[in-house]
Amino acid sequence: MEKVKVGINGYGVIGKRIAEAVLLQEDMELVGVTARTPDYRLFSADRKGIKIFGTDFEACNRLMEAGVKCQGDFNHFVKGVDVVIDATPAGVGSDNKVKYDGFEVKSIFQGGESHDLTGLSFVAQVNYKDAIGKQSLRVVSCNTTAICRTTFPFVEKGLLEKAYMALARRGVDPVDSHEKGPLGTVVLEDSIPSHQGPDAKTVIPNLNILTVAVAVPVTLGHLHLAFLRLNKELSKAEVVEILKSSPRVVAINYKDGITAQNQLVELMRDMGRPRADMWEVAFWEDLLHVEGKDVTFYYQVHNEAIVVPENIDAIRAISGNEADPRKSIQKTNQSLGIVSSFT
Amino acid sequence: MEKVKVGINGYGVIGKRIAEAVLLQEDMELVGVTARTPDYRLFSADRKGIKIFGTDFEACNRLMEAGVKCQGDFNHFVKGVDVVIDATPAGVGSDNKVKYDGFEVKSIFQGGESHDLTGLSFVAQVNYKDAIGKQSLRVVSCNTTAICRTTFPFVEKGLLEKAYMALARRGVDPVDSHEKGPLGTVVLEDSIPSHQGPDAKTVIPNLNILTVAVAVPVTLGHLHLAFLRLNKELSKAEVVEILKSSPRVVAINYKDGITAQNQLVELMRDMGRPRADMWEVAFWEDLLHVEGKDVTFYYQVHNEAIVVPENIDAIRAISGNEADPRKSIQKTNQSLGIVSSFT
Numbered sequence: 001m002e003k004v005k006v007g008i009n010g011y012g013v014i015g016k017r018i019a020e021a022v023l024l025q026e027d028m029e030l031v032g033v034t035a036r037t038p039d040y041r042l043f044s045a046d047r048k049g050i051k052i053f054g055t056d057f058e059a060c061n062r063l064m065e066a067g068v069k070c071q072g073d074f075n076h077f078v079k080g081v082d083v084v085i086d087a088t089p090a091g092v093g094s095d096n097k098v099k100y101d102g103f104e105v106k107s108i109f110q111g112g113e114s115h116d117l118t119g120l121s122f123v124a125q126v127n128y129k130d131a132i133g134k135q136s137l138r139v140v141s142c143n144t145t146a147i148c149r150t151t152f153p154f155v156e157k158g159l160l161e162k163a164y165m166a167l168a169r170r171g172v173d174p175v176d177s178h179e180k181g182p183l184g185t186v187v188l189e190d191s192i193p194s195h196q197g198p199d200a201k202t203v204i205p206n207l208n209i210l211t212v213a214v215a216v217p218v219t220l221g222h223l224h225l226a227f228l229r230l231n232k233e234l235s236k237a238e239v240v241e242i243l244k245s246s247p248r249v250v251a252i253n254y255k256d257g258i259t260a261q262n263q264l265v266e267l268m269r270d271m272g273r274p275r276a277d278m279w280e281v282a283f284w285e286d287l288l289h290v291e292g293k294d295v296t297f298y299y300q301v302h303n304e305a306i307v308v309p310e311n312i313d314a315i316r317a318i319s320g321n322e323a324d325p326r327k328s329i330q331k332t333n334q335s336l337g338i339v340s341s342f343t
Numbered sequence: 344m345e346k347v348k349v350g351i352n353g354y355g356v357i358g359k360r361i362a363e364a365v366l367l368q369e370d371m372e373l374v375g376v377t378a379r380t381p382d383y384r385l386f387s388a389d390r391k392g393i394k395i396f397g398t399d400f401e402a403c404n405r406l407m408e409a410g411v412k413c414q415g416d417f418n419h420f421v422k423g424v425d426v427v428i429d430a431t432p433a434g435v436g437s438d439n440k441v442k443y444d445g446f447e448v449k450s451i452f453q454g455g456e457s458h459d460l461t462g463l464s465f466v467a468q469v470n471y472k473d474a475i476g477k478q479s480l481r482v483v484s485c486n487t488t489a490i491c492r493t494t495f496p497f498v499e500k501g502l503l504e505k506a507y508m509a510l511a512r513r514g515v516d517p518v519d520s521h522e523k524g525p526l527g528t529v530v531l532e533d534s535i536p537s538h539q540g541p542d543a544k545t546v547i548p549n550l551n552i553l554t555v556a557v558a559v560p561v562t563l564g565h566l567h568l569a570f571l572r573l574n575k576e577l578s579k580a581e582v583v584e585i586l587k588s589s590p591r592v593v594a595i596n597y598k599d600g601i602t603a604q605n606q607l608v609e610l611m612r613d614m615g616r617p618r619a620d621m622w623e624v625a626f627w628e629d630l631l632h633v634e635g636k637d638v639t640f641y642y643q644v645h646n647e648a649i650v651v652p653e654n655i656d657a658i659r660a661i662s663g664n665e666a667d668p669r670k671s672i673q674k675t676n677q678s679l680g681i682v683s684s685f686t
Contacts, residue, residue, distance in 0.1 A: 162637070166509030166568040168529050168557055185605040186511050186559060186566045190597060192632035192639045210632075212568045212639050214511055216529060216559040223529045225509040225555045227570065254533060262528040289535035289553075294505070296535045296555050 001027060004319040007081035008033040009055075009074075009096065011041060013173055014110060015087030017308045019050055020274065024335040025312060027321055031080045035059065038066030053077035078103045083315050086110065093117055097136065106134075108314045110307065111141025111199070121202040123148040124313035124332075125247045128325035131317035139310045142303035143167060143222055144199040146281045147209070150299060151200070153246045154228060155207055161293070164227040167196065167213035170303060174219045187215040220261045221278075222301040229294055236290040243283055243297075247329050248309065250342055251285035258284070264300055267342060277305035279338050309336060344370060347662040350424035350448075351376040352398075352417075352439065354384060356516055357453060358430030360651045362393055363617065367678040368655060370664055374423045378402065381409035396420035421446045426658050429453065436460055440479065449477075451657045453650065454484025454542070464545040466491040467656035467675075468590045471668035474660035482653045485646035486510060486565055487542040489624045490552070493642060494543070496589045497571060498550055504636070507570040510539060510556035513646060517562045530558040563604045564621075565644040572637055579633045586626055586640075590672050591652065593685055594628035601627070607643055610685060620648035622681050652679060 004027060008019045011033045022030045032051030035042055036059045045052055051071045054060030063070040071077070078084060078099065083106045086093050090112020097117060100107040107118075115121050120130060120137040123145055131137050140148070147165065154160040171181030189195075189212070197211035234242075243249055258264050268276040283299035312332045316322040322331070332338070347370060351362045354376045365373045375394030378385055379402045388395055394414045397403025403413040414420070421427060421442065426449045429436050433455020440460060443450040450461075458464050463473060463480040466488055474480050483491070490508065497503040514524030532538075532555070540554035577585075586592055595601050601610065611619040626642035655675040659665040665674070675681070 164507045164570040164637075164639075166555075166570075168511060168559065182603060184561050185563060185603045186561055187603040188566075188597065188627065188630065188641055190602070190630075192630050192641075193634075210570060210634065210637055210639055212509075212570075212641070214566060214568065214641075216511065216561070218527050218529055218560065220528060223531075223557060225557065225568075227507040227509075227553060227555075229572075254531060259533070260525060260528045260530040284531065287531065287533075287535050291536075291553065294507075294553055296507075296553055298531055298535075298555070298557075 010087035146301040278302035353430035489644040621645035
């Protein structure tokens with residue numbers, strides 16, 4: 001089997017993580033990444049031996065003037081790849097797609113783009129097979145990915161009547177100082193339902209869900225407060241088992257001293273994970289509450305990391321190199337170190 | 344009608360506000376407040392001509408040494424009052440109640456005490472009549488008061504199947520520097536349901552509710568994300584009308600630029616309110632979403648202020664000076680400046 005040649009267009013919060021994840025895959029080859037500006041963010045690419053291309057001719061000149069070896073401009077970059085990961089800022093994907101299509105290169109977009117751009121919104125465990133051989137797809141955003149992981153096992157089993165989810169969103173990413181994050185206040189979304197609920201339906205069409213979100217002055221990630229109304233009564237043990245059966249969902253416990261977001265992040269740091277990344281969704285098993293047909297629980301979403309394994313699976317699906325979703329998920333999990341338990 | 348003689352035991356965040364609210368009531372007389380330590384917090388009592396008593400003999404000495412005129416110790420304080428408001432720190436109420444009962448003084452506790460201390464948990468619009476002539480009662484906490492105000496009109500009309508509420512709690516009060524508030528993280532409660540749901544049932548026994556809460560690094564107050572599942576379909580206009588019919592519930596709009604907690608606080612400052620207090624619960628009318636039998640909306644709770652009018656009504660009820668809840672609520676609202684619209 002030939003290796004899939006992957007290029008990453010954009011080397012920011014998501015792009016750099018996917019690039020490093022691609023390096024860990026036996027069935028993929030990282031052609032390189034694009035950059036617009038020479039700055040500290042490229043140090044890690046250099047350290048990993050990742051080839052750097054300019055986003056255009058001028059960018060290539062800027063890189064070379066700063067002493068960064070530029071392998072070529074966008075045309076050179078895109079010609080050498082089978083699949084391009086578009087990890088550019090939200091909203092520019094539609095312009096980029098025209099270029100990728102022009103070069104007949106398959107493309108994977110991120111959740112900042114609209115569903116309509118590709119017509120296929122992807123979460124590996126839900127619709128991997130729909131993506132096989134496709135020209136392009138969109139990996140949905142961090143929150144939507146997490147919602148799909150926690151609800152799909154219930155939807156699949158015909159158990160979910162309705163999901164009510166309240167999202168406490170991180171204000172900005174840790175790296176951001178130029179973007180405006182809330183300080184000492186809680187910020188509302190401009191509409192109810194917040195976009196994550198409808199977005200999750202682009203992945204799971206028969207998902208019955210209402211989401212409402214606020215942004216809070218934290219950078220560590222998102223915390224979801226989930227109410228699942230089932231259509232039959234299950235025991236807590238049964239509910240926990242269903243959640244645990246979902247790929248990339250891990251049970252944690254408050255009694256172990258994980259009483260806030262930062263302690264779970266500290267555990268990731270203790271585990272030696274790159275950038276303390278948590279690719280899994282973690283839910284609090286001991287706090288999970290079952291009352292009649294209602295299930296209520298907390299789970300944490302590391303927005304910088306959760307979509308990384310989904311992108312890797314998306315590469316396999318879109319390239320057609322692996323037909324079995326479970327095998328792709330397993331390969332991705334093993335290569336990255338994604339686990340089913342943190343203990 | 345004789346004026347009710349009111350004493351406030353404790354002059355902190357809640358106590359000082361209730362003291363000033365009592366001063367505004369034509370049917371009440373503020374005997375005085377107690378203090379343990381002479382510091383800046385008493386400046387405002389002095390400015391308003393509020394008499395200060397020591398929490399005990401030693402406290403009285405400390406006050407006098409600092410030049411604060413002490414009117415006597417706890418015994419002098421309690422002997423002169425008909426109704427004492429216990430605004431001491433949470434948990435010491437049970438010891439205090441023994442003292443109040445010993446002096447045959449009626450007592451009103453705050454939400455930090457347990458329901459069992461008095462057997463009557465009070466929200467004016469729900470159970471004012473149950474409180475008439477009672478020896479003691481507990482005004483429930485800020486969050487519980489808000490939950491009662493937003494849900495009771497639906498419960499009363501037999502419309503509520505179940506309320507699912509997610510609470511983003513303020514970390515500490517603005518005045519706190521000694522208490523530990525979360526910084527840059529979201530903190531979980533140690534159980535689901537969080538205590539506010541069961542607590543609201545002590546006021547509204549047939550309330551079907553599930554609450555889950557987190558604490559966030561803000562001091563401005565609480566924000567609730569509410570899902571009400573009704574047992575019949577109502578229009579948005581009907582739902583809004585029901586919410587507006589609830590005393591001390593005010594509709595606000597995102598389109599007016601109130602897009603986060605702090606902007607609503609700024610409006611209270613613009614309105615010239617003492618300490619920017621918002622005694623009302625404010626819900627976002629334009630964002631409120633109705634979908635089938637489900638209603639989803641945001642509302643904000645000013646935890647320092649919301650229980651103040653409830654305490655005033657509780658004084659009237661417990662003293663037996665006003666039998667009609669609506670009249671008491673109206674007197675309290677007029678005296679404080681509580682409105683049905685902020686525009």
